Amino acid sequence: MATVGDFLLERLHQWGVRRIFGYPGDGINGIMAAFGRRDGGDAALEFIQTRHEEMAAFMACAHAKFTGEVGVCLATSGPGAVHLLNGLYDAKLDHQPVVAIVGQQQRSALGASYQQEIDLMALFKDVAGEYVQMAATSEQLRHLVDRAVRIAQSERCVTCIIIPNDLQEEEAMPTPPREHGSTFSGVGAARRAQVPPEDALVETASILNAGRKVAILAGAGAHGAQDELIEVAELLGAGVAKALLGKAVLPDDLPFVTGSIGIIGTRASNEMMQECDTLLMVGSSFPYAEFLPPEGQARGVQIDIDGRMLSLRYPMEANLVGDARATLRALIPHLQRKEDRGWRETIEGKVDRSWRELQQKAMEPAKPVNPQRVFTELSPRLPDKVILAADSGSAAAWYALDLRIRRGMLASLSGGLATMGCAVPYALAAKLAHPDRPVIALAGDGAMQMNGINGLMSIAWHRARWSDPTFVVLVLNNRDLNFVTWEQRGNQGEPKYEASQRLPDFSYAAYARLLGLDGLRVDDPEQLGAAWEQALSADGPFVLEVMVDPNIPPLPPHTVQKQKDKVEEALAKGDAEAHDVRRGVDTQSPS
Structure with missing residues (x-):
């Protein structure tokens, strides 16, 4: 007997879905069982276990960005569904087609304040506002899948299907009865008018x-x-x-x-x-x-x-x-x-003056490494057809300013939501979709402590399947939530608040080696070029950890001058790093 779970996966496969990112739980056991029954079949549909449901949604968003296809993520009821939200909002605000499939408690328990019972229709109403529906019968699933995928594609948005766990194990009804109240949907992307009159x-x-x-x-x-x-x-x-x-x-x-x-x-x-x-x-x-x-x-x-x-x-x-x-x-x-x-x-x-100015600023001395130089040293070494995934924060600033993209490269980050923690899951999704292309993740230590460290486990797990071994994770280690620190100073005129901004130290390169990856910590700017070449020529995933100066403002020279008054106001209130802050601002100010 083919179940609703079986039919769900088969219908998604008919739509061209080949990879679903998620994390298991009893609310989706029927769907996971269907995955098990498909393993080894000719028509592959792969389940990618992530370290957290948020990462599953990030990876679905990245899959859409780097392939042009619909990304699909899967989570259990209750907490699993809640965990998807940040990554789904990332997709919503960046207009990416993502379908979220979530479990729910069995239908007879709904409305009884049952364990893990959440009003999922209300929960997903905003993030998947174009289409969110809960399946009530097996006959309904065909048109729910078809509409969710088609709307996600045509509107470049997030959609959501909620499937109670008891329904997942019922017999599938791929062909509804031909009677009043039934609807017969089909597979096929919508086409819209492409050119104005x-x-x-x-x-x-x-x-x-x-x-x-x-x-x-x-x-x-x-x-x-x-x-x-x-x-x-x-x-x-x-x-x-x-x-x-x-x-x-x-x-x-x-x-x-x-x-x-x-x-x-x-x-x-x-x-x-x-x-x-x-x-x-x-x-x-x-x-x-x-x-x-x-x-x-x-x-x-x-x-x-x-x-x-x-x-x-x-x-x-x-x-x-x-x-x-x-x-x-x-x-x-x-x-x-x-x-x-x-x-x-x-x-x-x-343009010529702008590039020369950025190069000059990158070479200014710092304590110990100028973060801008990390990116200017990478820029001419970027491999052909590389895929870049940047995180939010100061890493995004140097990515935006200092990397010179060439034809054939792909690059993205969290734009509309500007959420932290996306670079490593983005990069992993890119590598799974394009195993023959080099991939680089660019992250700060704050983002690494959110999702990146756990993501390294998945990178180690999947590494054997990639035909191109190049996968580099750059970590800017300054023990500071750096972009927000500078926002406190430059926007609010307030000194750095240590309790919120300081990060615990962690050896990212050493941790990578514990996982069987390669890693290197750099604290000398003169070693950066050789370090990048080592990372990019490694025969497997490589974590390049660079000890960078937190007091180089992650802002372009032409705007720093406007913020100097606010920074001085902040320093006058007593900033423990005042001397180094002034040095950093002077370094980046207009020549």
Whole structure:
């Protein structure tokens, strides 16, 4: 007899799902039993046991980001379901298609305040607001799976199916009775209109053609439109800034790519936005409006697949709903090449100065290692086709500023939610999906103490299956929750609060060696180049732990100056590291 659990896995397989991330529990025993019955079959559907349900949701989100497929995670009822939420919100805020499958107590116990009974419909109502349903009968499961996957795909969102544990072991009903009240759903992704109408393209082109100083901002929604973006930028003589989630959209070796934008953005991006007269946003919901042109300075055009995100950060004259690649391709014939290349030359000069400035700042002395130098030493050594996963915090700042992405690389982090603890599960999901590609996780010690240390166990467990052995976990060890420490000083004007900011010391490299991985601790900046080469050439996973200076502010030079008054206010109140803080701020301040 095929059970509901069997049918669930088979239907997901029909949708192209090949990997489900999760953690077992009695609320999903029927589904886990179905996995056991499938093992060894021709149609593989793999269960990946994670160290925590939060990591399962992170890995499902990362799978979606690095493959373009739907990510699926699985958790038991009660606490297991609750643990999924942070990773699911990461997917929701970064617009990634993820399906969460969660168990529930048996139907007869619901409403009886039974152990682990939680109102899961209410719990998931926000994070999976586009579609969350609980199965009541076996006949219902077919259309629940079909709709959950299709909606996640078409709306790029999180959906959720709740399955009581007793239902999981009932006989499957893959074909509902042909009677009133039944519904017959099917497998197949939805297709939507990809290109705006011709008159809208003509209107948009007229705005862009009239601009003398065009700035482009590209986000994650522009992935896959690299060639079209380059052609548009060439025609318009424009510079291109990249939102954090769009770091890998364009390579940084293009002389008109200004790099990251915002709080952890480059001087070149900031100056371009302050001086432009026309703004083209493609696939981005970049939130910090203060880093865009002042309202009224620039004429605006935006392209986004989701009409709800249009004209949200800047008042746009033209709003185009469509796929970035298809829309840009349709727009290109209407664009006129700008013969005056003065603006482009200005942008390229700013980009060159910006890179030289960042390199100079990275080489400033520190106690013991300047964290910025860790990334500038990595940048030219990045392997071809590498996949980068960065964590939130100061690691994200140096990732955004100092790594020069080349064509063919992939990179991501938690953008909208900016949650800690995602880098290692992201990297592991990337390696499982692309076992033939090198992967690097970039994390701080705070993130490692949340999820990263446990994630190393899974890395050790799965290492034998990877055809490319390169998997590096960088740990910035400064015994400090560094980004928040600088926010306390630079935003609130308050000194570092030791009780909240200090971290216990831990030897990450030594721990990696206990797990059978390789690891190295570095406290000398002159050893960084050789250390990266050792890590990247290792025959298996490698933890590179670098003892970095917590008093180098994780901010770009052009914004540190604005915050110096707040920092001085904080130091005047009595900061135990005042001397080193002043040194670090002076090091990063404009030359």
